[in-house]
Amino acid sequence: MFEVLVSDPSQVAEARRRATAAAGLAGFGEVTAGQAALVATELCSNLLKHGQGGRLLVNPCNNTLDLIALDSGPGMPDVEACMADGYSTAGTRGQGLGAVRRLAQSVEVASWPGSGTAVWARLVTADETNPDALAIAIRRPPVVRDAGVWAVNVPKPGENVCGDGWDWSEDEHGRTLFVVDGLGHGTEAALAANAALAAFRRHRGAAPEEIVQAVHSGIRHTRGGAVAAARIDWAGATVTFAGLGNIAGALVLPSGQTRRMVSMNGTAGHNARKVQGFEYPCPPNALLVMHSDGISTGWSGERYAAMLWKHPMLLAGMLYRDFSRGRDDATVVVTGTGRP
Numbered sequence: 001m002f003e004v005l006v007s008d009p010s011q012v013a014e015a016r017r018r019a020t021a022a023a024g025l026a027g028f029g030e031v032t033a034g035q036a037a038l039v040a041t042e043l044c045s046n047l048l049k050h051g052q053g054g055r056l057l058v059n060p061c062n063n064t065l066d067l068i069a070l071d072s073g074p075g076m077p078d079v080e081a082c083m084a085d086g087y088s089t090a091g092t093r094g095q096g097l098g099a100v101r102r103l104a105q106s107v108e109v110a111s112w113p114g115s116g117t118a119v120w121a122r123l124v125t126a127d128e129t130n131p132d133a134l135a136i137a138i139r140r141p142p143v144v145r146d147a148g149v150w151a152v153n154v155p156k157p158g159e160n161v162c163g164d165g166w167d168w169s170e171d172e173h174g175r176t177l178f179v180v181d182g183l184g185h186g187t188e189a190a191l192a193a194n195a196a197l198a199a200f201r202r203h204r205g206a207a208p209e210e211i212v213q214a215v216h217s218g219i220r221h222t223r224g225g226a227v228a229a230a231r232i233d234w235a236g237a238t239v240t241f242a243g244l245g246n247i248a249g250a251l252v253l254p255s256g257q258t259r260r261m262v263s264m265n266g267t268a269g270h271n272a273r274k275v276q277g278f279e280y281p282c283p284p285n286a287l288l289v290m291h292s293d294g295i296s297t298g299w300s301g302e303r304y305a306a307m308l309w310k311h312p313m314l315l316a317g318m319l320y321r322d323f324s325r326g327r328d329d330a331t332v333v334v335t336g337t338g339r340p
């Protein structure tokens with residue numbers, strides 16, 4: 001995932017170019033990459049017209065391109081009206097978000113007066129020889145809130161690789177999330193993070209404290225890092241959290257009330273006097289949030305209470321928008337605590 005700042009019209013063209021390149025990386029053909037370019041352009045134009053500028057996050061993945069537009073502007077007065085084709089408060093052609101909705105597989109928007117706007121559009125590849133398949137928006141199901149784990153993962157400005165990593169796994173009883181922050185940033189941090197992710201994948205069925213212990217043992221040859229694992233047990237309505245170093249974990253209840261979870265001091269790979277998991281009650285309608293220290297811990301779910309029923313990707317985006325320190329790799333991972 002990478003970020004393009006959009007504060008003047010020349011940067012819209014840059015965002016368009018980079019989104020098109022990212023679509024190519026994700027396996028999009030010429031036509032669908034063109035659709036992605038159009039969506040990126042509309043999102044960025046919207047940032048300038050309605051958001052006083054902002055940022056576009058671009059995430060190419062296997063046959064999928066996620067575009068997340070974030071601004072801290074006045075917010076949209078009526079999201080549904082703005083999403084309709086032909087509507088534009090800025091007096092332009094009025095394609096805007098209507099075009100985004102037509103071309104993307106799914107579009108999620110959170111916007112409140114005074115709180116800015118977050119728009120997440122997901123595009124997917126299509127069979128470009130099939131005209132029906134190219135009209136992707138109307139033929140694919142929406143991306144369901146509880147069906148996955150949602151993350152923003154952005155390198156430190158100026159770096160090409162991210163020293164943070166995240167992953168998750170799931171079985172019939174629950175879901176496990178894992179976040180690593182390789183010490184420092186850049187290539188060596190990314191190598192440590194990749195080693196930690198590999199260790200997590202070998203132990204993904206284990207308890208969180210066992211995962212952390214296994215990662216600690218498995219990344220001794222690297223510069224090490226901060227790690228944490230959290231396991232949601234659906235039937236027991238609990239989450240067990242084990243952390244080593246500065247990875248934050250919190251449960252956000254539907255009221256916005258935020259319960260922070262406890263990590264132990266240390267550096268995975270080098271220094272772990274004690275690895276311990278702690279269990280917390282976890283209702284099925286809460287959100288589990290984990291983030292690296294590229295995001296400050298000064299946030300509270302109360303400020304975002306209005307959007308806790310929106311898609312979790314939007315909360316990840318807004319926490320990044322509001323609490324990214326801007327001088328480190330930054331990762332926010334959010335998942336619903338309910339059984340999908």
Ligand SMILES: [Mn+2]
Nearest residue numbers: 181293294328
């Ligand atoms: Mn960090």
